[in-house]
Amino acid sequence: MLTTERARPEPVRRSPRAWRLAVGTVCFGAFMGQLDASIVTLTYQPLRTEFHTTPAGVEWVSLSYLLTLTALLVPVGRVSDVRGRKLMYLYGFAVFTAASAACGLAPGLAALVLFRVVQALGAAMMQANSVALVTTSAPPERMRAALGMQAAGQALGLALGPTVGGVLVSALGWRWVFGVNVPIGVLALVAGHYLLPRTRQCAAGGRIDLPGVLLLGGSTTAALLALSVASGLGLPVWSAALLGAAAAGAGWAFLRRQRSCPRPLLDLALLRERRLGPGLLGGLCGYLVLFGPLVLVPVVLTRAGSTPLATGLVLTALPLGFALAATGAERLLPAAWSDGLRGRAGAAGCVAALALLVLLPAEAAVLPLPLALLGLSLGVYLPANNTQVMRAVPATAAGTGGGMVNMTRGLGTAVGVAAVTLALHLADARTAALTLLGFALLILATTSLATTTTSRRS
Known part of the structure; x- marks a missing residue:
């Protein structure tokens, strides 16, 4: 049973x-x-x-x-x-x-x-x-x-x-x-x-690429451990270089494995589609920018003497804006807007929001404005970007494409946590905000690249 x-x-x-x-x-x-x-x-x-x-x-x-x-x-x-x-x-x-x-x-x-x-x-x-x-x-x-x-x-x-x-x-x-x-x-x-309901039709059994799973997990874990050592984790400083080398080696082995495996975790052949690479990179940066402030803002407000409840209320502006845009943009934005145009608009909004986060004072009364704008912008950008990614994937590889989107979501979230922690350790909150702004500019660049590629091919 x-x-x-x-x-x-x-x-x-x-x-x-x-x-x-x-x-x-x-x-x-x-x-x-x-x-x-x-x-x-x-x-x-x-x-x-x-x-x-x-x-x-x-x-x-x-x-x-x-x-x-x-x-x-x-x-x-x-x-x-x-x-x-x-x-x-x-x-x-x-x-x-x-x-x-x-x-x-x-x-x-x-x-x-x-x-x-x-x-x-x-x-x-x-x-x-x-x-x-x-x-x-x-x-x-x-x-x-x-x-x-x-x-x-x-x-x-x-x-x-x-x-x-x-x-x-x-x-x-x-x-x-x-x-x-x-x-x-x-x-x-x-x-x-x-x-x-029960599963109506189960697939035939097949071998899972376990070495690929281990190599991917080993590469990402070693890379983030290296960032953590640089952020003050209690390990010798020289171990950061060793972990970085291990991450690069495992990543190289993972790519080689994916080229030869009959059922790879990451279908490298799909990445030859010119829109797919920029879309996946933009998605990774999008989730990084979404979750980076969830680490940065509590640190800033706690240092300023804010209570956890007050900090949580301020921070709610970001996910609330994201939720409103992700569920309402389809009805509120002009139907004639393409996914590319929606993506560019959302990416531009991310840049503007993070520029405000850098320029405005880091106070509880001020932070909700840039956080809400950032959430709204990401709520427009990420659905449009993910749609473009899935449209660039053949119907026969939809499951693999969905897996790639999930992987970029998880990796982007993890890198967001690590990058903000590293910036706070090496410098200050403004530097961490500038780091997020840099990733937002990268989102805008990848969105423009994917749209330009589509126009040239059409």
Whole structure:
């Protein structure tokens, strides 16, 4: 019974609202994943105080989760196609919920990082299956509405994260930032058992590129560890160069592996499409710019004497702006605007917002303006960019293209955390903001390049 998917009760299966119930259940996972992503950075200062560690050590509470999630999304998705998406999704909820409880009870920083790795395994089992469950549950004519419901769940979690985190840290302590996942997870497990449909057709079994998974994970982990050493992690300075060399070597071996593997994690042949490379790089920078301020702003406001609750309220402007634009841009922007034009407009807005973040005083009364503008701009840019990426991928490789987008999302988020921490360690908050501005300019450049390439080919 633990290795097979159970059918929904007959009254549920026959209900005309069955697809809405299934999609609503998937929204639990979408909500939890984004809530967790935006809530954890508010625990950094309490963790530093309780465990007597450095910012470079605390950042691995986020990085360990993001690296594990990035490395596992593609292979877990392939296992789910074979074993059943409902089965893997429910197991993912169980692992995520149990690991969240363990994180809340962690006796030290090392244990917390380890439990975050386990939590990321559960998150990968959920995220790798969420879109597939939505698209197989909803009727074809309601597909866009169903995906909109899922996007709304993600946006709600992202928007509520800083406020909820500020309240929990101020009133109950950092451990409840993880504990809040437990009741939601238990409710979602029960709902999923009764409301999610079984997988109608499982794929044939196939060998997963395990060496590719290990090389990708090794390369990204070594690179981010090198950045952490430069940021003040308690390792010898010479180890940064050694880790950098290991990251380059593992990355080179990964690329060679992808050229020869019959079922690669990263299909290098697709990157010959000229729009795809700039689109993926722009997406990586977009998520970097989205999550970088979630690390920078709490540090700045905490140093200024702001409470966790006040910091969370200020920080909410960024994900709230992103949520509003991501869910409302389709209705508010002119229908004649192409994805390229929307992408350029969003990228230009990112540059303007981060220029304001550099120029304006870093005060609680001022920061919501540039943060809201940045969120709105990214909410316009990222959906348009991801659409362009997927349109550049052949229909027969849509799954691989989606995996690439997920990988850039995870890597961009991880690099955003590491880059801001490094800038804060080596210089100051203004330098960190200038670093983010540089990445925003790169977004604008990649968007212009992708659009120019498309025009020349058309």
